[in-house]
Amino acid sequence: MKTIQDACKILKEGGVVGMPTETVYGLAGSIESEAGIKNIFATKERPFFDPLIVHVSSINQAKNYTTGWNDLCEKLATALWPGPVTFVVPKNEKISDLISSGLETVGLRMPKHKLALELIETLGNPIAAPSANKFKKTSPTSAKHVQDEFKDILVIDGGQCEIGIESTVLGVFENEIKIYRPGMINKALLQEIISDEKISIEYIESPVAPGHLKHHYMPEKPVIVHTEGSDISKVPEDLTSKPVIWTLPEDSTLAARELYSKFKEFDKELCTSIIIKVSTNQLASEEFKGILNRLEKAASFFI
Ligand code: TXA
């Protein structure tokens, strides 16, 4: 495919391209190109303290970049890769400090998208890619979203993202897993795969990666998350005078897939705010954990 060849040429020369994955689109740079990695940070306007995820096309390739591939990594990767989950493991010297933001660890992920895998394979080495949006803004789930934000870059069109929110980020240790960023691979699923009570799994925002900011994923319009039974009059009236209202779909797969494209769609409307209605069931559901995390960070009001 010509686009893949063109994209490889750009990556080799230190440029960046828009890359489809099953979660969200990534802003791809070759890990072998220092210029390419610097270009990612510059294009995104992302501070250097926020580490990048390295995307691989096989489990074997991932093992070349870490000194800490343990049995737990092997088990999880076998069950879940390619797929929407990133493992944070000790890095080796092949991962530059620029990629890891000076941390001793690296996030590795094998995406489940034919074109992403083809791009990594044709390039011959892994690709570093954050979500293809300006820092703190909503992640893109279509090629058009990326092109709207970055007019001058080549975007590989891989259709609409199947998952719709970013990967689950896991710190994988000898006998424990820390869920640094929740996503559609949730704790219950991890427990099922591991089926070993000695391995603890807990939600904990990464203390070392300052990428996990309080506000993130924000569209231009203020987002109000309105949970079932709460009083909307707690929100200033000028915001609620002409809102668009979206009821979060009952099915979590659908809710995740639609979330960011709804943000982008509503942003274009003449409205004072985006109200998202969330049910009590959804609030308590493990399946909605990742979606609620994004809503919390995108919301100006969560009532
Ligand atoms: O689904 C995804 O993960 C997408 C697609 C493109 O693969 N990528 C993505 O990248 O969401 P980004 O950079 O927007 O978010 C990566 C998150 C950041 O919050 C970062 O702090 C965390 O992963 N992260 C990366 N490396 C880490 C590390 N070594 N330790 C802890 N957290 C890390």
Ligand code: MG
């Ligand atoms: Mg991001």
